[in-house]
Amino acid sequence: MIDSDRGSGYTSAQFRHRTSEFGLRRSCGHTGSCFDNAATESFWALLKEEIGTRTWPDRATARAEGFSFIETFFGYLTPAETRQRHQHARAA
Known part of the structure; x- marks a missing residue:
């Protein structure tokens, strides 16, 4: 599991592809919530x-x-x- 913010580096197609290659799931915090x-x-x-x-x-x-x-x-x-x-x- 990789948890990240909603920055462009973490939401890019290349990042999605690489994490999928390694069998990792992605999650992102809610917009505007610093507590996630x-x-x-x-x-x-x-x-x-x-x-x-x-x-x-x-x-x-x-x-x-x-x-x-x-x-x-x-x-x-x-x-x-x-x-x-x-x-x-x-x-x-």
Whole structure:
């Protein structure tokens, strides 16, 4: 899944073709709603702040560092467990 804004780069025929080649689904936020993608944007900002935007020696190292950050950030929980924890916290 690729979530993006409605910019011309993300809505172009070339982008649609390339994402289809990789079997990816596309989604776009609603026009004028800054809340559609707020959680994702917040996560990416935190990831960039924590591990930076440096160049790694190879793809495997970059993936390993990204994976390590994500696993630590979410406390080794599955997406379903993370959602359940969030819903429980909101109810409290």
